[in-house]
Amino acid sequence: MNNLGGALVATGRLTDAIDVGTRELRICRELGDHEGEGIVLKNLGRTLSELGHFNEAADHHTDAAAVFRELGDRDRAAEALLHAVAARARAARGQPD
DSSP: OOOHHHHHHHHHOOOHHHHHHHHHHHHHHTTOOOOHHHHHHHHHHHHHHHHHHHHHHHHHHHHHHHHHHHHHHHHHHHHHHHHHHHHHHHTTTTTOO
């Protein structure tokens, strides 16, 4: 979720942002754009967390971490894993999912 998805998030249209991000993720995968894939996965995870879908958000962050790890980007992989852990912790505390 880059330009359009980010604009949708900024205007509070989170569900629309998820739809756009899902399409962007498919396109990145079709094109073999691994960096874009990792970025979109991370952004989808953040947006899903804002919607209270913490387990799904954690899954996206974990997938983003794997992509970044494959690219050799340890900093972004670590950041994604931290977000995954935070989302799992919120889910474990019984917050909405």
